[in-house]
Structures are given as C-alpha cells and as structure tokens.
Amino acid sequence: MTTLSTRAEVIERLSRSGQRGVLRCLTCGSVDDGKSTLIGRLLYDSKLLFEDQIYSLQRDSRKHGTTGEEMDFALLLDGLEAEREQGITIDVAYRFFNTEKRKFVIADTPGHEQYTRNMATGASTADLAIILIDARKGVLVQTLRHTYIAKMMGIRHIVLAVNKMDLVEYSRARFHEIVCEYLKTAEGLGFESITPIPMSARYGHNVSETSAEMPWHKGPTLLEHLESIDIEGENAQDAFRFPVQWVNRPNLDFRGFSGTIAGGQVSVGDDITVAQSGKTAKIARIVTADGDWATAAKGDAVTLVLDREIDIARGDVITSSAQRSEVSDQFAAEVLWMHEDALLPGRSYLLKIGGQVVPASVTALKHRVDVNTYDQLPARKLGLNEIGVCNVSTARAIAFDPYKDNRETGSFILIDRFTHQTVGAGMIEFGLRRASNIHTHAMDVTKDRRAAMKGQKPVLLWFTGLSGAGKSTIANLVERKLADAGAHTYSLDGDNVRHGLNKDLGFTDVDRVENIRRIGEVAKLMLDAGLIVTSSFISPFRSERSMVRDLMGDQEFVEIFIDAPISVCEQRDPKGLYKKAKAGEIKNFTGFDSPYESPEAPEVHIDTSLVSAEDGANQIIAYLNATGRFG
Known part of the structure; x- marks a missing residue:
C-alpha cells in the first residue's frame, strides 16, 4: 500500500536519485486518453505527494472529479480552472519526480487539435514520448499527428501506452490489434525504439507495478522502462556549440560572452571559431557564478573569455x-504552422534561431504531410496545425546545424512581423548547397557610379491603395514631372507586368505575395541601374510591402498611400471591376472579398477624395525635394 511521504523523506530521496541522469519525457495522444491521470498516478506511486497535496486532491476530486468517490489523479495536472471545468488539458504542465534510479521531467500536453502548438512545445525538449491510446477507441488521427510531431521534434523513443485496458476486460487480443495498427504507420518514421505497454492508469495496472489482470504481458511496467532506457550515449559526440546571448562587459578589464552551451563541451585552451565571421581564438577562461571551471558541457550557463579580442x-x-x-542564407526545413492565417510562400516573416533574428521567407513549399497517412501531398500554403517541407531563405547568412545533430542550433520559430506572434516552428534538415556555390559578382560599374552619371539618387516610389483610388494616374503624373525635370525614370504598373513577367499568376493570396516578391526584385535591379522607379500595385499586404522595403532600405523606398473610401472607388470603377466582383464574376477582389491592409506609417498619404491627381503629384514631388531624394 502506498504511504504518504514526509518532506524530509522526499528531500533525502531526491539526493539519492538520478544515477542514470535526467529523462525528459512527455505524454500525448487524443482527448481523454488519460494523460493527466497517468502522470498523477506516477507521482502518487512514487510517494512524492505531501499530505496537503493529497488532501487538496481528495477535495478537488469531489468537486471536479470524474471517478466517483475515488481520487481523480488528472486534477494534479489540470491546474487551469478552464481545464477542470471542461475535463481537458489546455496548457503544457511540467512535473518533476524521481525514483532511486533516475530523475524525471515529464510534460502533460493537450490532446485537442487546436492546442497542437502546445504539444509541439512539450516535445521540443523531450527524449521520450508516451503516446497514449484509449483501448476502446484505438489509433486516432491525433495519435498519428502526435507521433509525427514527436518524430519531427527529434524524439527517438516511443512508449505506446494502451490505456484503459480495464474497460475492454484486459483483452490481450485488443491490445495486439491496436499495436499492430500503430506499428504499420509508425515503424517507418525511424524511431530507435517503440515499446508497447498495456495499462490502466486509473487503477495503476502496469504503471509502477505489474498487473495481475494482465499476466500475458511479459514486458516491463512503464516505470521500469523509464528507469532503464539509455539515452546518455546519444549526444555524447555532439560538436561544441555556444550561441552568444550577451556580451558581458562590466568594465574595461573584462570582456566575456555569456550563454548556455547548446552542444558538446569546451575546455580552457580549446580552439574556437565564430561561425558567421570565421574569426578564431582560444578559450582563456570559463567563468561561472561558482568560479572558474576547467571544462563545461551542454546545458551549462557560462561566460567564455577568449585569449584575444575578436568581434x-x-x-x-x-x-x-x-x-x-x-x-x-538558404536551407530546407520541416515546418509546423501554428496560426489561423496560412503560411504563404514569398511572405516575409522574422526567423529566430538562438539569439539570431533575421527577416526570412519560404521560397518553395515542396510538400505538405498528410498526418493520417504520412503521404507527401502537393500544396501552395500551410494552414493551422499543418506540417510541410519548405525551402527557406533568410535576408543574411545564419549559423545552424541540421536538427538531427543539434536541437538548439537546428530549430527556429517564425514570427509575424506586425503582430509579433509566433506563427510557426521549424526544424532544419540541411543547407541548400547551391546557396554556398553562388556568389555576388563584383562589377566595376557600381550603382553609385550609374546614379552619378544620371545626376540623381535612385529611389523606389511605391504607390499602394485600392483599385480605383488613383495610383496609376498619380504615378504617371509624377513620372512625367520627373522626366520633364531631366530625371531618368521607369514605371512598373500592376496591369502592365501581368501581361508579361507575371502573366502566370492569378489573384489568390499566394499569387499576390509572389507577384509583389517578383516586382520587388525587378525594382531592386532598376535601382541598381541608378533609376528613379514608380511602382503602382494594390499590394494589399503589409508583409509584402515591408519585404520590398527591406530589399531597398529606408533611404531608397518611399511608401505612398493613395487613399480613397471604397464607396468612391466603386463610383469611379474605371475598369468595371467592382461591378464584376458584386456579380460574382471576379473572386478574391481586394476590398470586396479579399482584405486590404492599409499602411500604418507611409511616407506620403494622399486622399484622392479630397485632392486632385495633379495636387497629389505635386505633393509627392515636394516630398522628394524636401527629403533630398530629388532636386
């Protein structure tokens, strides 16, 4: 019979445990498979609950529990009021427990599909995944989804916990039926081990003690397996990696680089190289809060002091x-998308990997993974909770490793540039070799020289606004005034380029993003020729306009918002597009059934319902003169 532990007994046991190191694992599976109950049972059987916790559990079981007069172990982890009211897990709950052989960090992750991102968070640091299956329901879509995410996140070991065996009369046949169905799909994912265990978390069968109800199971209990599995040798040969989090310069006599070692180990006297610059030095000191160390390893937070000054x-x-x-600046990656707004190839996001933050975009979505079958399907975008393999391009070169070699330096998140929400998580598969084989060729005649020959400063005037607002009309007037003053110009117009360069593109969100990406690259070449370029495109998304600005820089990019109420644009309707959109003849029409994201801080804002096109053009010329871009 399990007895309560005193605080002194728990502390004494913690000091003895951990002979096999720390095992980080998570529970996952579909809704109500018993994940929280299983972890609660492990904590209870490990005698790590204090009397006040037991009392609280008994009280909460009467109020929120689903097990009658018995203790509902799930309530130990379902700490949010919403979780208790609904009987589900929403957030990731981490718990720490130990036996005399090992210490454990175990994560209880949500089963609902809408909380897939939370499950991925728990999987990102785990060594082992416990995939729970309700013996009555068998293998479900979420089972396969979580299995694939576990593989994607680098987990090497799976425990297939077939739970609630008491509700199928401890049927050996049912257990083997479920195991066979699961292995048909999971065995091809490359896990190092898949260990099936029949159990009843509610009653503790095969959790920490062998079940008399299932004598046909000759394998270990869950706790025996967790205590014995060997993960120590898996990362023993990691290369040394140290992402710099802070340059530590308290005074003129000390300069160190602080962070947490992400792989391998380092010793005083070792040769090191800064990955991005290629600069080299030796380790002179390894400074910690406990004094200098001779050697530090993965997971240690240290400050490195070098034998010479390098940048x-x-x-x-x-x-x-x-x-x-x-x-x-290019690599292939597997991406889990975590936002309601789809991932669109060509759209600019912020990519964060370690301490590096850089603008990035998906240049190609190679395929989407069907989590039901693990088939690779063609796709043009990724929706919420979908997984795809992509080529990613960053605005500048970054240092990384394949995720299979190092989770810390091989994983990244994608951040929306405007809301600053995390919208995706990625695992790098490999660098694109062609990226390192292609170099910028230095030309004798530079952009500055081309511009000097023309006696002007290159600049891109980016006109944006709804159809009918007057973009092309005003852009045409501005170019004519510039040309009359002797400027060398070129005009890029939305309709004109769709007759040639972009005639293969439609008007879906994906095609709109690609349309602007191409125009941005063309405009950049024209600025390199020293020209003043006017560009008239609806360009409805802020992300794409920001991407073009990043290509040029603030000094060479002028955003001009040609504004007009949509009612005015409909009245003008110079091409009859609003009429066709209302009749259902045009789909994805901006301002009607496709959104327009107005500029938040344009350099020039002209409301054509209040001023004439001529006055608007003069306002733009005056801005160029005032800012030294022309005249």
Missing part, C-alpha cells in the same frame, strides 16, 4: 574550430 555580438555562434556550424 563577437549577440546572436553569433561560437563553435569548435574542428567542427564548425554551417553558415548559409
């Missing part, structure tokens, strides 16, 4: 000179 900043990655990280 290092937050976001740089210090590596072993013998085993350097890859540095590139």
Whole structure:
C-alpha cells in the first residue's frame, strides 16, 4: 500500500536519485486518453505527494472529479480552472519526480487539435514520448499527428501506452490489434525504439507495478522502462556549440560572452571559431557564478573569455574550430504552422534561431504531410496545425546545424512581423548547397557610379491603395514631372507586368505575395541601374510591402498611400471591376472579398477624395525635394 511521504523523506530521496541522469519525457495522444491521470498516478506511486497535496486532491476530486468517490489523479495536472471545468488539458504542465534510479521531467500536453502548438512545445525538449491510446477507441488521427510531431521534434523513443485496458476486460487480443495498427504507420518514421505497454492508469495496472489482470504481458511496467532506457550515449559526440546571448562587459578589464552551451563541451585552451565571421581564438577562461571551471558541457550557463579580442555580438555562434556550424542564407526545413492565417510562400516573416533574428521567407513549399497517412501531398500554403517541407531563405547568412545533430542550433520559430506572434516552428534538415556555390559578382560599374552619371539618387516610389483610388494616374503624373525635370525614370504598373513577367499568376493570396516578391526584385535591379522607379500595385499586404522595403532600405523606398473610401472607388470603377466582383464574376477582389491592409506609417498619404491627381503629384514631388531624394 502506498504511504504518504514526509518532506524530509522526499528531500533525502531526491539526493539519492538520478544515477542514470535526467529523462525528459512527455505524454500525448487524443482527448481523454488519460494523460493527466497517468502522470498523477506516477507521482502518487512514487510517494512524492505531501499530505496537503493529497488532501487538496481528495477535495478537488469531489468537486471536479470524474471517478466517483475515488481520487481523480488528472486534477494534479489540470491546474487551469478552464481545464477542470471542461475535463481537458489546455496548457503544457511540467512535473518533476524521481525514483532511486533516475530523475524525471515529464510534460502533460493537450490532446485537442487546436492546442497542437502546445504539444509541439512539450516535445521540443523531450527524449521520450508516451503516446497514449484509449483501448476502446484505438489509433486516432491525433495519435498519428502526435507521433509525427514527436518524430519531427527529434524524439527517438516511443512508449505506446494502451490505456484503459480495464474497460475492454484486459483483452490481450485488443491490445495486439491496436499495436499492430500503430506499428504499420509508425515503424517507418525511424524511431530507435517503440515499446508497447498495456495499462490502466486509473487503477495503476502496469504503471509502477505489474498487473495481475494482465499476466500475458511479459514486458516491463512503464516505470521500469523509464528507469532503464539509455539515452546518455546519444549526444555524447555532439560538436561544441555556444550561441552568444550577451556580451558581458562590466568594465574595461573584462570582456566575456555569456550563454548556455547548446552542444558538446569546451575546455580552457580549446580552439574556437565564430561561425558567421570565421574569426578564431582560444578559450582563456570559463567563468561561472561558482568560479572558474576547467571544462563545461551542454546545458551549462557560462561566460567564455577568449585569449584575444575578436568581434563577437549577440546572436553569433561560437563553435569548435574542428567542427564548425554551417553558415548559409538558404536551407530546407520541416515546418509546423501554428496560426489561423496560412503560411504563404514569398511572405516575409522574422526567423529566430538562438539569439539570431533575421527577416526570412519560404521560397518553395515542396510538400505538405498528410498526418493520417504520412503521404507527401502537393500544396501552395500551410494552414493551422499543418506540417510541410519548405525551402527557406533568410535576408543574411545564419549559423545552424541540421536538427538531427543539434536541437538548439537546428530549430527556429517564425514570427509575424506586425503582430509579433509566433506563427510557426521549424526544424532544419540541411543547407541548400547551391546557396554556398553562388556568389555576388563584383562589377566595376557600381550603382553609385550609374546614379552619378544620371545626376540623381535612385529611389523606389511605391504607390499602394485600392483599385480605383488613383495610383496609376498619380504615378504617371509624377513620372512625367520627373522626366520633364531631366530625371531618368521607369514605371512598373500592376496591369502592365501581368501581361508579361507575371502573366502566370492569378489573384489568390499566394499569387499576390509572389507577384509583389517578383516586382520587388525587378525594382531592386532598376535601382541598381541608378533609376528613379514608380511602382503602382494594390499590394494589399503589409508583409509584402515591408519585404520590398527591406530589399531597398529606408533611404531608397518611399511608401505612398493613395487613399480613397471604397464607396468612391466603386463610383469611379474605371475598369468595371467592382461591378464584376458584386456579380460574382471576379473572386478574391481586394476590398470586396479579399482584405486590404492599409499602411500604418507611409511616407506620403494622399486622399484622392479630397485632392486632385495633379495636387497629389505635386505633393509627392515636394516630398522628394524636401527629403533630398530629388532636386
């Protein structure tokens, strides 16, 4: 019979445990498979609950429980009031427990599809996943989804916990039926081990003690397996990786680089290289809060002092000179999308990997993974909770490793540039070799020289606004005034380029993003020729306009918002487009059934319902003169 532990007994046991190191694991599966109950049972059987916790559990079981007069162990983890009221897990709940053989960090992750991002968070640091299956329901879509995410997140070991065996009369046949169905799909994912265990978390069968109800199961209990599995050797040969989080300069006599070691180990005297710059040095000191160390390893938070001054900043990655990280601005990655707004190839996001933050976009979505079958399907975008394999391009080269080699330096998140929400999580598969084989060719005649020959400063005038607002009309007037003053110009117009360069594109969100990406690249080449370029495109999304601004820089990009109420645009309707959209003849028409995101801080804002096109053009010329861009 399980007895309560005193605080002194728990502390004494904690000091003895951990002979096999810490095992990080998570429970996952579909809704109501018993994940929280299983962890609660493990905590209870491990005698790590204090009397006040037991009392609270008994009280809460009477109020919120689903097990009658018995203790509802799920309530130990379902800490949010919403979780208790609904009887589900929403957030990731971490619990720590131990036996005399090992210490454990175990995460209880949500089963609902809408909380897939929370499950991925728990999986990102786990060594082992416990996939729970309700013996009555068998393998479900969420079972397969969570299995694939576990593989994607680098988990090597799976425990297939077939739970609630008491509700199928402890049927051996049912257990083997479920195991066979699961292995048909999961065995091809490359896990190092898949260990099936029949159990009843509610009653503790095969959790920490062998079940008399299932004598046909000759394998270990769950706790025996968790105590014995060997993960220590898996990362023993990791290369040294140290993402710099902070340049520590308290005074003129000390300069160190602080962070947490993400892989391998380092010792005083070792040769190191800064991955991005290629600069080299030796480790002079390893400074910690407990004094200097001779050696530090993965997981240690330290400050490294080098034997000579080299340029290092937050976001740089210090590596072993013998085993350097890859540095590139293009790589292939598997991406889990976490936002209601779809991932669109070509759209600009912020990519964060370690301390590095850089603008990035998906240049190609190679395929989407069907989590029901693990088939690779063609796709043009990724929706919420979908997984795809992509090519990613960053605005500048970053240091990274394949995720299978190092989780810390091989994983990244994608951030929306305007809301600053995390919208995706990615695992790098490999760098694109062509990226390192293509170099910028230095030309004798530069942009500055081309501009000087023309006696002007290159600038892109980006006109944006609804159809009918007057973009093309005003842009045409501005170019004519510039040309009359002797400027060398070119005009890019939305309709004109769709007759040639972009005639293969439609008007879906994906095509609109690609349309603007191409125009941005063309405009950049024209600025390189020293021209003043006017560009008239609806360009409905802020992300794409920001992407073009990033290509040019603030000094060479002028956003001009040609504004007019949609009612005025409909009255003008110079091309009859609003009429066709209302009749259902045109789909995805901006301002009607496709959104327009107004500029938040344009350099020039002209409301054509209040001023004439001529006055608007003069206002733009005056702005160019006042800011030194022309005249």
